[in-house]
Amino acid sequence: MKQSRSKIIIEDYKNNFIYKKNETNLNIQFNRVTFIFFVFFIIYLIYTIHLIHLGSRASQVDKTENISVAIDKLYRADIKDINGNYLAKTVKSIDIGIKTSDVIDKKKLLLSLKIIFPNKDFSKIEKELNQKKYFYLEKKISEENYEKIMKLGDKSIKPEEKVLRIYPQKNLFSHIIGQIDDDNNGISGLEKSFNEILRKSKKDIKLTVDKDVQFLIRKELIKYQEIFKSKGSAAILMNVNNGTILSLVSLPDFNPNERQNITDVNYINRVTKGTYELGSVFKSFTFASALNEDLIKPETEFFDLPKSIRCDKHRIGEYDNKIPSDLTAEQILIRSGNIGSVRIGQKIGPDKHKSFLEKIGVLSQINFDIEEVAPQKSYNFGKCKLATVSFGHGVATTILQLAKGYAIISNGGYDVKPTLTIKNDKKRNRLLNKGVSEQVVTALRKIVNTKEGTAKFANVANYEIGGKTGTADQPKDGSYSDAKINTFASIFPTSNPQFVFIIMLDTPQKAKDYYYKYRHQKGGWKGTLYNTAGWTSVEVAGKVMDKIGPILATKYLEIK
Missing domain, CATH: 3.90.1310.10 (Penicillin-binding protein 2a (Domain 2))
Structure with missing residues (x-):
């Protein structure tokens, strides 16, 4: 019995052992395959992640490079x-x-x-x-x-x-610098006219303007625009010998940082784009034109000048009936006589006088650094047109062209090209005969420093200012309105002319509470007596010169 049981147990044991052994072999083979597959999968996954990472890095590099390229395209040179x-x-x-x-x-x-x-x-x-x-x-x-x-x-x-x-x-420099659009393209001022240069050049562009001088002129213009309630105003300060502009101001102005879409015509650049009939400032050109043709001398006498004359249906009269009937050519300019200026113009003749005004740039198209320059209208000079042009009516021009004209008639008669950029062109082309400028400048000085002159408020001590006033009615609907354009065109120092300085006020009003302190005598006067340039633009010019004179004397005035 014992032996038999033993066999059964052994047999059962052997059977169980064989079964388990076969099951284990199957598991081992299955696990090996799984393990090998898992290893290959991990290797594949590692390489995939690595490739994705490399691609991501390349993408980031490309993106950075694209940003840098975009930034370079948007770059503009500094001014x-x-x-x-x-x-x-x-x-x-x-x-x-x-x-x-x-x-x-x-x-x-x-x-x-x-x-x-x-x-x-x-x-x-x-x-x-x-x-x-x-x-x-x-x-x-x-x-x-x-x-x-x-x-x-x-x-x-x-x-x-x-x-x-x-x-x-x-x-401060909005009308000079201008603006850019959202695509970084210039749309006005130097930003527009120098657009390609500014986008391609890596060098700064240096202008001729002076920030301190510009600030002081603008400050005084703003102050007196409030006093005289003018619609707008303008000023230009330019070297008469090389045309370099130290200051160019037009009010109202704007802040180019705000990128405004300005449609109001009152924001026009009044120095370059606005065209005006400028009145008696043209009498200096009539005087210079006759001198250049050797038709008069400063002491040439004109007798029995009437108080008014007629041309076709129009009457031309004196602004002041107290002007004497007998005057020299120089006295006509000093006293701003209309009829006397007409008589001088008639001596010159329409063709020669028109040619003179075109030659000095007052009635010819001007090329300038800023594209916003008004086109010059062509005029036919007949009998009546010659008469009105002789004292500054019936023709329109810009303040920039006026500055060029005054520079030429005061610098010895040499051509100049107004500019905002530094140029090395020292070639000078004489347009007027020798001696003409000296005679004109002498007369302009007397307009400021003599009793008969109309610009005594600009007689700032030590700066030898000479100049001519201009008061013009503004055209409206084929006639003229009561609105004025008041201008004072000055040059200084008269002993060695170096600067032309022009102040223009658009539609100024009388200022009843403003106190005028006389420069030519003791005391002063409260309230604007007349709505003319002598009481508005001249006063502003004198106040500006009080401020900028010391800067000009120390930095820019050349001692003869």
């Missing part, structure tokens, strides 16, 4: 004044955006941002975090805050590099 002050500058800035889908912990992010930007409206930011996919947290971020926010290491924070065109002087 500076004669002393190196920035008038227009290209700067890089960084805007900080937040991609809300990448935010992991909103509370933590908001808390961190509050520390960096304590003055922000975080109720608005929290709302944007919940409602928007992307929003700008901070534009033109400071370097300090940029460093702080990037140290947070939050992947939802997206810095965007941009290029900005800024104008540090704001309104």
Whole structure:
């Protein structure tokens, strides 16, 4: 019995052993295949991830390079004044955006941002975090805050590099510099006319204008525009010998940083684009034209000048009936006689006088650095046109052309080309006969420093200012209105002319409470007596010279 049981147990054991052994072999073979497959899968996965990473890096490099290329395309050269002050500058800035889908912990992010930007409206930011996919947290971020926010290491924070065109002087040079559009193209001023140069050049462009002089002139124009309630005003200061412009102001002006779409015609550049009948400032040209033709001398006498004459249906009269009937040619200019100027013009004749005005640039198209220059209208000089042009009516021109004309008749008779950029062209072309300028300048000085002159308020001590006033009625509907264009065209110093300075006021009014302090005698006068250039533009010019004279004397005046 024992033996039999033993056999059964052994047999059962052997059977169980064989069964388990076969099951184990199958498992081992299956596990080996699985293991090998798993190893190959891991290797494949590693290589795939590596390739994706490399592709991502390449994409980031391409993206960075594309951004750099885009920034280079948007770059514009800087513009500076004669002393190196920035008038227009290209700067890089960084805007900080937040991609809300990448935010992991909103509370933590908001808390961190509050520390960096304590003055922000975080109720608005929290709302944007919940409602928007992307929003700008901070534009033109400071370097300090940029460093702080990037140290947070939050992947939802997206810095965007941009290029900005800024104008540090704001309104001060707006009519000179102009504006650009959203595509970084110039649309006015030098930004437009120098567009290609500014986009391609890596060098700064240096202008002839002086920031300090420009500031002082603009400040006085704004002040007196309020006093005389003028619609607008303009001023230009230019070197008579080389045409370099130290200042060009037109009011009202604008802030180019705001990129406004200006459609109001009152914002026109009154120096280059506005055309005006400028009145008696043209009498200096009539005087110079006759001298140049050797038809008169300053002492040439004109007798029995009537108080008025007729030309066709029109009457031409004196602005002041107290003007004597017997005057020399020089006295006609000093006293601003209309009839005397007509008589001088008649001596010249229509063809020669028109030719003279075109030759000195007053009635011919002018080329300038700024494209916004008014086209010059052509005039037929008949009998009546000659008469009216002789004293400054019936023809329109720009303040820029007027400045060129005054420069030529005071600099010895040499041609000049008004410019805002520094040029090395020293070639001089004589247009007028020798001695003409000296005779004109002498008369212009007497208009300022003698009792009979109309510009005594501009007789600033030590600067030897000479000049001519002009008061013109503005054309309206084929006739003339009561609105005035008041102009004072001056040159200085008369002993060695170096600058032409012109002030124009558009539609000034009398100022009953303004106190005039006489320069030519003690005392003064309260209230504007007449709505003429002698009481408006001349007063402004004198006040401006009080301010800018010391700068010009120390920096720009050449001692003879």
